[in-house]
Amino acid sequence: MNPKLFLWLLTAILLALTHRAEAQQPTKTPRIGYLSSGDRKSPNPEAFRQGLRELGYVDEQNIVIEYQWADGHSDRLPALAAELVRRKVDLIFTQGILAASAAKKATSTIPIIFVGAADPVAIGLVGSLARPGGNVTGFTTSAPGSYGKKLELLKETIPKLSRVGVLQNPAPASDLLLREIRFAAQDMGVHVQSLDIRRPEDIESAFELATSAHADGLVVAQQPPMTTHLKQVAELAAKHRLPAIYNTDAEWIPLGGLMSYGPSVPDLHRRAAVYVDKILKGTKPAELPIEQPIKFELVINLKTAKQIGLTIPPNVLARADRVIK
Numbered sequence: 414m415n416p417k418l419f420l421w422l423l424t425a426i427l428l429a430l431t432h433r434a435e436a437q438q439p440t441k442t443p444r445i446g447y448l449s450s451g452d453r454k455s456p457n458p459e460a461f462r463q464g465l466r467e468l469g470y471v472d473e474q475n476i477v478i479e480y481q482w483a484d485g486h487s488d489r490l491p492a493l494a495a496e497l498v499r500r501k502v503d504l505i506f507t508q509g510i511l512a513a514s515a516a517k518k519a520t521s522t523i524p525i526i527f528v529g530a531a532d533p534v535a536i537g538l539v540g541s542l543a544r545p546g547g548n549v550t551g552f553t554t555s556a557p558g559s560y561g562k563k564l565e566l567l568k569e570t571i572p573k574l575s576r577v578g579v580l581q582n583p584a585p586a587s588d589l590l591l592r593e594i595r596f597a598a599q600d601m602g603v604h605v606q607s608l609d610i611r612r613p614e615d616i617e618s619a620f621e622l623a624t625s626a627h628a629d630g631l632v633v634a635q636q637p638p639m640t641t642h643l644k645q646v647a648e649l650a651a652k653h654r655l656p657a658i659y660n661t662d663a664e665w666i667p668l669g670g671l672m673s674y675g676p677s678v679p680d681l682h683r684r685a686a687v688y689v690d691k692i693l694k695g696t697k698p699a700e701l702p703i704e705q706p707i708k709f710e711l712v713i714n715l716k717t718a719k720q721i722g723l724t725i726p727p728n729v730l731a732r733a734d735r736v737i738k
Contacts, residue, residue, distance in 0.1 A: 443476050443693050446497035446523075448516055449508040450483045450490060450643075451667045457508055457528075460679035464686025483512070485668055487643065490515035498523060504692055506685060507551075508678075509664045510640050513538055517549055524698045526688050527551035528681045531635035531660060533703060542703040550688060550698040552681045554635060554661050556706050560590045561597035563658045563674050566711065567630045568601050570672065570729050571656055574630055576604045578623040578655075580646070581634035583609045590634055613638045613645075620649045628655060635660035635675075644668045654721040666737060671717045676706030677734070710734035 447458065458480070462472055470476040479502060481493035494515040497505055504524045507513040513527035517538060530538055531554050539545035542553070568574045579594055591607060598605045606626055608619040616638065623631065631650060633639055639646050647669040650657040659665040661675035688701055714737040718725050730736060 443470075443504070444500070444502045445476060445478045445689065446500070446502035446505040447478050447480045447508075448490065448494055448497060448505060448512045449481070450485065450487050450511050450664055451508065452482050452484045453480065455508075455667070456679050457682045460682040461506065461686060464683035465689065467683075468686055468690045470686070470690070485644065487511045487641075491518065494519035504689060506689065508682070510536065510538075510635075510637075511643075511664070513549070513551070521548055523548065524692045525549045525551075526685050526692070526698070528678065528685055529554055529661065529664070531555045531640075536637055539703060544699065545701065545703060546699050548698050550701040550703060552685055552704050552706070554676045554678075554681070554706060556676065556709070558593065559660070559675055559709070560593040560632065560634075563632050563660075564594050564597045564601070564603070566672065566674055566729065567632065567656065567658050568603065570658075570723075570725060571630050572726075574601075574603055576606065576626065576628050578606050578608045578619075578626070578628040578631045579634065580608050580610055580619060580631055580639055580657075582611060582636045582638070583607070594632060610638060613642050616642055616645055617649065620653050620655070623655060624653050631655050631657035633657055633659045633665075640664075651717060651720055656718075656721065656723055666712055666714050669714070669717050669720075671714055671721070671723070673712045675709060677708040677710045680708040681706060713737065 472478050479500060481497060483489045483493060490512055498520045505516045507516050507525060507527045509529040513530055516525045525548055528551055533539045533553055534541060538549050564577065579591060595605050608623055610616055610619050633646060643664050647665060651669055656671055658672040658674060659670045661673050661678055665673055691701065692698060711733045712735045713725055713730065713733045716737060
């Protein structure tokens with residue numbers, strides 16, 4: 414046989430065998446780490462899976478989700494985040510600001526998608542809303558007008574509400590939320606008192622001040638250090654028998670918060686699946702802008718209401734999207 418022809422045939426056979434072997438190699442199944450400060454009873458994981466199914470991803474078939482639950486113990490989050498990094502997951506999805514912070518500290522290379530941070534820029538999760546930078550992107554729980562709505566709901570829950578305390582960190586970003594609350598309070602005849610909390614050590618004294626000022630209720634801003642000391646805030650509100658309304662139920666309600674009004678966290682979970690799909694297909698987190706909520710819900714915890722001796726009016730209960738009994 415002609416040597417050149419033999420060499421050509423041999424090369425063709427080897428190429429064919431190589432392509433066949435590559436075609437037979439199983440594709441890698443993406444592994445998603447799911448890090449939450451709550452527990453598995455939450456409806457959020459199913460909303461996340463639903464969003465993935467809508468995009469063609471089915472857990473345990475063509476994608477694997479590895480869950481890590483803190484069960485309300487936020488001090489466990491760093492270790493849980495480190496475990497996901499050790500398992501070399503392809504992406505980490507986080508529920509809540511504390512989980513997002515723990516994941517970011519654990520890795521600067523694995524993509525992170527968060528749900529549940531009111532001001533991700535202020536707490537250092539991302540560089541800006543339009544251009545996050547780094548390995549983190551996600552969905553904020555901040556929306557204009559929501560704090561005025563919280564005061565309205567608190568007033569409907571406590572018709573005799575005349576003095577309300579606002580637990581907030583007096584940073585420049587707080588000016589807007591206080592203006593919202595005070596504007597809404599004018600028509601209700603409610604006096605608003607700012608209870609400044611700059612450091613964790615200020616939390617207990619803020620509650621003592623609220624009690625001495627005869628506050629009838631509280632609006633809690635979704636800011637650190639409140640968001641980094643969730644359990645302490647919820648426990649002190651119950652101890653002082655102060656009805657409080659929070660921003661979203663993702664972390665507050667499981668820890669004993671009375672009421673929350675804010676973005677629908679399950680809806681944010683479902684929408685986050687779109688970002689998962691984009692990142693798995695090669696988009697960098699830095700290229701995905703932080704998105705804002707479009708759906709809101711009211712959640713009421715009747716167990717906490719009973720604990721502080723408060724009866725939730727039927728008209729307020731009827732408006733609740735979810736009631737914890």
